[in-house]
Amino acid sequence: MLFMRFRHLLFAIFALASGAAMAQNNPLTGLLRSLTNTVAPDQGKAAATNQPTSVMGVRGLDEVALKDATPAPAAVVELEKYAASAESATAAAKQTGLQERTVSYQKP
């Protein structure tokens, strides 16, 4: 009897361990997670942050900086100030001496 209970304990441990291992690549568990995300958006965010990423170490504008950036909508508005109209861009190009051409790739 004691032998049987010990066997049961081993089986239960195996079940928990295999469950954790299957989660790594199991499409079914993935689908279940996706369903959970749809119902509970906060958990969806947590899943999104678990996507494989690499540390860039780029000075100034790296992966972390882009991911954690606080939006600067005023800067988007400022972009408008520098916009070039088609007319002004064309005038500048003509002044530079650029000549439009019809270009395409030759068909093989």
Added chain:
Amino acid sequence: MTNFRLPVRFGVRFGVLSLIAILTSVVCAPVSAQTFNLNAIGSVVSGLVEGARVSNISEAEEIQIGKEISARVLGAAPLVKNEAAQRYLNRVGTWVALHTERRQLPWRFGLIESPTINAFAAPGGIILVTRGLYASLENEAEMACVAAHEIAHVNMKHHLDLIQKGALTQAGAKLLEMRSGGNEIKQFAIGQGAEIFTRSLDRGAELDADSKALVYVAAAGYDPGACPAVMKRLAAMKADASSLAMLYKTHPAPADRAVRMEEDLGKLAGAPAGSGLRPELATKIK
């Protein structure tokens, strides 16, 4: 009799425990997994994703998504305080954009503060170029090449496709479509923010953008030979240089791109080798 009953009881217990094992594997696994591979979902819903992507986002929505994403990039790297350079970049970029399939988009070009060498194409027509990349350019034709490559990404909706595919894959295409008619996909796309630029497009998309860029640049009157020249210069820099790290992560190697561009140059009709201009930069920055 006793000898016979023991295997039966064992068999029942074994069956119950097997059921518990299977249920544990399926139900508990998602909870116990700390690292979750989104690709697992992809294999399940990939069939649902196809055909439900970019087509359901209008141009106005694409522009709005682009503004939201650009706001995030500009939050990480503000605009360079150099009005002459900003206006110059916009004149050149807009001139190139006028020679493309989506000339009607409200094209905006921004020079951003970062020593890294990179450029970003947000959906809807906002192109952001780093100070590091601008400073590495030797003439206006090279600036046109940079703008043209990013314009090609916008025109082919590469990043819009990437974020929409990600949204659909994560949440399950059919579920979202049924629940919201696609609105949640757009919200997800906006929520992705600038992170989208840390992901790689596939190699084919980058090379397609290079091929289109040569046509755009040549059609605008520049020498398309300036495009592989930029790539060769980048290839000559150390690949592990911090200023190039993200460019190498998200793009094919510059040397490979230069080779492919030179092959494409030989196929261009209407722009013989060496034709077109390479004007000096009107506004230089350091």
